[in-house]
Every structure is written in C-alpha cells, then in structure tokens.
Amino acid sequence: xxxxxxxxxxxxxxxxxxxxxxxxxxxxxxxxxxxxxxxxxxxxxxxxxxxxxxxxxxxxxxxxxxxxxxxxxxxxxxxxxxxxxxxxxxxxxxxxxxxxxxxxxxxxxxxxx
Amino acid sequence: xxxxxxxxxxxxxxxxxxxxxxxxxxxxxxxxxxxxxxxxxxxxxxxxxxxxxxxxxxxxxxxxxxxxxxxxxxxxxxxxxxxxxxxxxxxxxxxxxxxxxxxxxxxxx
Numbered sequence: 001x002x003x004x005x006x007x008x009x010x011x012x013x014x015x016x017x018x019x020x021x022x023x024x025x026x027x028x029x030x031x032x033x034x035x036x037x038x039x040x041x042x043x044x045x046x047x048x049x050x051x052x053x054x055x056x057x058x059x060x061x062x063x064x065x066x067x068x069x070x071x072x073x074x075x076x077x078x079x080x081x082x083x084x085x086x087x088x089x090x091x092x093x094x095x096x097x098x099x100x101x102x103x104x105x106x107x108x109x110x111x112x113x
Numbered sequence: 114x115x116x117x118x119x120x121x122x123x124x125x126x127x128x129x130x131x132x133x134x135x136x137x138x139x140x141x142x143x144x145x146x147x148x149x150x151x152x153x154x155x156x157x158x159x160x161x162x163x164x165x166x167x168x169x170x171x172x173x174x175x176x177x178x179x180x181x182x183x184x185x186x187x188x189x190x191x192x193x194x195x196x197x198x199x200x201x202x203x204x205x206x207x208x209x210x211x212x213x214x215x216x217x218x219x220x221x222x
Contacts, residue, residue, distance in 0.1 A: 041214055042202075043212040045209055100146070101161070107154075107155055
C-alpha cells in the first residue's frame with residue numbers, strides 16, 4: 001500500500017508563477033490536510049477537507065487554494081508564488097475529521113525565488 | 114491565542130532515559146498527540162492522550178495533565194535511531210491540530 005504520495009519531491013519556482021502540488025492517498029480516508037513546515041515553527045494548517053466536495057480554511061490560507069473533486073486527490077495551488085511561500089509542504093489524511101491519527105506524505109520542498 | 118511550548122533541543126546518552134515536556138494553551142481540548150519526525154522525513158504518529166495519566170507503548174510513554182496544560186514524552190533505553198524531532202500537538206475545539214515547533218533530540222554514544 002502506497003499510503004500518501006506527493007509530487008513533486010522538490011521544486012524551484014520563480015516568483016509570480018503558479019504551481020500545483022499534488023497529493024494522492026489510497027487509504028480511502030475522508031479527511032485530508034495541507035500543512036507547511038518552516039524552521040522554528042510548528043506545522044501550520046493551510047487548508048483541509050473533511051470529505052470529498054468540501055474544503056475549509058486553516059490557519060494560513062492566503063495565497064493558496066485547494067479542491068477535493070474525489071476522495072483520493074487533494075491538490076494545493078499557488079496562484080502567484082511569493083518568496084514567503086518557500087517551505088516544506090506536507091499533505092496528510094485521516095479516516096475522519098475526528099480520527100486520532102493523521103498519516104503524512106513525504107513532503108514537497110518548494111523554493112520561490 | 115493558542116500556544117504550544119516545548120524545548121528546542123535536548124541531548125541524551127544512548128541507553129539512558131529522556132523526558133520531553135510540552136505545555137499548551139488552546140481554545141478547547143480534544144486530545145494531545147506526539148509525533149516523531151526524522152530529518153528530511155514526514156512526521157509519524159507516536160501517541161495520543163485525552164485523559165489524565167500515563168499511556169505506555171513499549172519504550173515510549175506519554176503523560177497528560179489537563180488541569181496543568183502539560184504533557185511529557187518519556188523515552189527509555191535510548192537508541193541512536195531515536196535521534197529525531199518530537200512534535201507535540203493539541204486538537205482544539207474545531208478538531209484542528211495545533212502544533213508545537215518540535216524538540217530536536219540528539220543521542221550521543
């Protein structure tokens with residue numbers, strides 16, 4: 001079982017360009033999450049989805065958008081990247097929003113220049 | 114505001130015991146979690162506490178005191194592979210996880 005996959009593994013992006021980070025899970029989990037992790041800070045929630053067809057804003061949603069067309073996929077889009085979006089991005093999933101354990105993907109390291 | 118505090122870095126000796134503390138102030142409480150994260154890798158779940166007391170799982174134990182807003186993770190018989198960051202997180206009233214910045218644990222032979 002693959003669990004959660006993310007693509008790309010890493011990316012260097014010019015400021016002002018758009019990019020979509022991909023996330024796919026094969027565990028049939030209802031809830032999915034996008035976090036960013038920056039040095040010296042805890043993981044911060046960007047957006048989440050409790051079930052296919054619904055999404056919600058987390059702690060730091062500005063500059064990001066998501067969609068949840070089906071159970072398995074939860075892409076994160078940066079419409080016009082800025083250097084402050086340089087970070088490591090983790091996608092995670094759980095059986096439901098109330099589940100005790102979140103499973104994380106391997107992360108995408110994004111550098112915006 | 115919501116806040117999770119844990120030490121930035123700790124050092125311990127192989128074979129010894131180490132306790133990593135976490136204090137929290139959150140809007141609501143629906144459980145406290147500990148995750149392990151090796152450098153360059155994804156976090157992985159270690160433990161969950163929702164009631165006061167100690168939960169033991171092999172070499173790892175986690176303690177919670179809700180009245181004090183305090184938890185600790187206890188690692189026994191330390192091994193070199195335990196060198197990692199340990200993340201404390203609290204599920205708030207909206208069932209969202211609020212994360213601490215993590216404690217980097219360095220194990221020396």
